[in-house]
Amino acid sequence: MTTFAPGFLWGAATSSYQIEGAAAEDGRLPSIWDTFCATPGKVDNGDTGDVAADHYHRYREDVGLMAELGLGAYRFSIAWPRVQPLGSGAVNQRGLDFYRRLVDTLLEQDIQPWPTLYHWDLPQPLEDAGGWPERDTALRFAEYAAIVHEALADRVTHWTTLNEPWCSAFLGYATGRHAPGRQEPASAIRAAHHLLLGHGLAIAAMPEARVGITLNLTHVTPMSTAEEDVDAARRIDGMQNRIFLDPVLRAAYPQDVVEDLAPVTGFDHVQEGDLKTIAAPIDFLGVNYYSPMLVGHGTTSSPSAYVGSEHVRQHDGGRQRTSIGWEIDARGLLDLLLRLERDYPAIPLYITENGAAFDDEVHDTARVAYLDGHVRACAEAVSRGVPLKGYFAWSLLDNFEWSFGYAQRFGIVHVDYATQRRTLKDSARWYADVIRRGGL
Numbered sequence: 298m299t300t301f302a303p304g305f306l307w308g309a310a311t312s313s314y315q316i317e318g319a320a321a322e323d324g325r326l327p328s329i330w331d332t333f334c335a336t337p338g339k340v341d342n343g344d345t346g347d348v349a350a351d352h353y354h355r356y357r358e359d360v361g362l363m364a365e366l367g368l369g370a371y372r373f374s375i376a377w378p379r380v381q382p383l384g385s386g387a388v389n390q391r392g393l394d395f396y397r398r399l400v401d402t403l404l405e406q407d408i409q410p411w412p413t414l415y416h417w418d419l420p421q422p423l424e425d426a427g428g429w430p431e432r433d434t435a436l437r438f439a440e441y442a443a444i445v446h447e448a449l450a451d452r453v454t455h456w457t458t459l460n461e462p463w464c465s466a467f468l469g470y471a472t473g474r475h476a477p478g479r480q481e482p483a484s485a486i487r488a489a490h491h492l493l494l495g496h497g498l499a500i501a502a503m504p505e506a507r508v509g510i511t512l513n514l515t516h517v518t519p520m521s522t523a524e525e526d527v528d529a530a531r532r533i534d535g536m537q538n539r540i541f542l543d544p545v546l547r548a549a550y551p552q553d554v555v556e557d558l559a560p561v562t563g564f565d566h567v568q569e570g571d572l573k574t575i576a577a578p579i580d581f582l583g584v585n586y587y588s589p590m591l592v593g594h595g596t597t598s599s600p601s602a603y604v605g606s607e608h609v610r611q612h613d614g615g616r617q618r619t620s621i622g623w624e625i626d627a628r629g630l631l632d633l634l635l636r637l638e639r640d641y642p643a644i645p646l647y648i649t650e651n652g653a654a655f656d657d658e659v660h661d662t663a664r665v666a667y668l669d670g671h672v673r674a675c676a677e678a679v680s681r682g683v684p685l686k687g688y689f690a691w692s693l694l695d696n697f698e699w700s701f702g703y704a705q706r707f708g709i710v711h712v713d714y715a716t717q718r719r720t721l722k723d724s725a726r727w728y729a730d731v732i733r734r735g736g737l
């Protein structure tokens with residue numbers, strides 16, 4: 298049997314726009330995702346988050362499910378456009394009240410609330426003013442963080458500033474696959490910086506909070522030992538992992554990344570003191586891992602998410618894929634965790650997302666196998682000295698999977714969107730068992 302230390306934290310994760318619905322209720326105004334979904338051709342099937350899993354009205358039932366599974370923690374995100382509908386200025390108490398009710402309901406069940414302040418729902422007026430490529434957005438984010446922190450600091454201990462700034466910056470402003478759907482490579486680099494700056498300023502605005510940031514990191518391997526393939530892997534590692542890890546944990550952008558980006562930007566948007574702000578001490582690093590990357594020299598479909606490294610091609614590793622098309626490789630998670638401990642030692646790590654999209658309604662054997670393999674990789678990492686403190690499955694519920702709409706299902710709990718009926722999948726029962734036994 299593979300067991301984890303008694304304090305190991307077992308959780309599940311969701312995000313506001315993906316589950317809440319109630320898009321126009323209690324004073325919430327549009328975010329960039331409402332606008333994006335309303336733009337024809339952006340989201341499969343024309344799906345939107347207007348109703349989603351209706352969690353805004355069903356949160357009590359959903360917390361009940363969490364209790365049934367024995368979750369120690371629940372990672373969710375707070376919708377900025379509920380709390381500050383215009384992105385600045387007036388605070389909407391009804392929006393804050395929803396999160397107070399949710400947090401209280403979690404605490405009644407002894408489930409630790411793990412809020413994330415930003416999981417991609419930027420208030421539309423801030424995008425109208427230029428969005429993340431503008432420095433002012435970082436200042437607005439810190440103001441919003443202070444508001445939420447003040448409202449919930451008495452009941453929340455662990456705070457996450459951002460979820461996956463890579464997606465916000467590079468899918469939002471380079472490929473345009475995510476909201477706001479812009480295709481401006483140089484803006485994406487500015488967006489990445491202002492997201493990081495927002496993270497640092499938010500920490501300063503939340504005195505005495507235990508804080509972290511969640512990054513979507515991966516293990517990158519070159520196709521061959523040929524110099525140009527090895528260089529391709531270095532570049533992708535730079536643009537996926539180190540461009541966020543180094544500023545946060547080493548107070549500097551990686552020199553090779555700065556050089557690769559020289560044709561795109563001179564980094565003149567970086568002001569004196571920014572890196573010091575960004576490198577404010579954090580208490581944990583959240584790691585979202587789904588799939589590894591095998592890369593080589595070549596060309597990608599343009600526009601690439603890897604700004605400045607367009608001559609890189611992703612290769613097929615020959616492994617099984619989930620329904621969303623991502624290759625399954627738990628070894629990649631182990632390699633990633635070992636690498637983080639080697640290159641960025643001592644920072645406590647949490648897997649804040651890991652999971653798989655499959656179609657099976659309830660008897661989701663493939664998802665059980667995916668989760669089992671990845672939880673085993675976590676155990677192996679811990680046994681090899683990685684300071685991994687917890688694991689959150691993505692996702693508690695089937696939900697709005699961004700540009701794929703409702704077609705891709707990541708939940709361990711099935712949602713029938715016609716009736717909003719929740720049904721535990723086999724993976725949820727398997728997970729409850731893992732939690733109860735403290736291992737596999």
Ligand code: PNW
Nearest residue numbers: 312315460461464513585650691698707
């Ligand atoms: C993450 N990509 O998103 C998010 O944090 C979740 O909201 C999401 O549901 C989950 O992973 C599954 O997709 C990603 O294209 C979306 O590389 C897209 C990518 C990566 C992560």
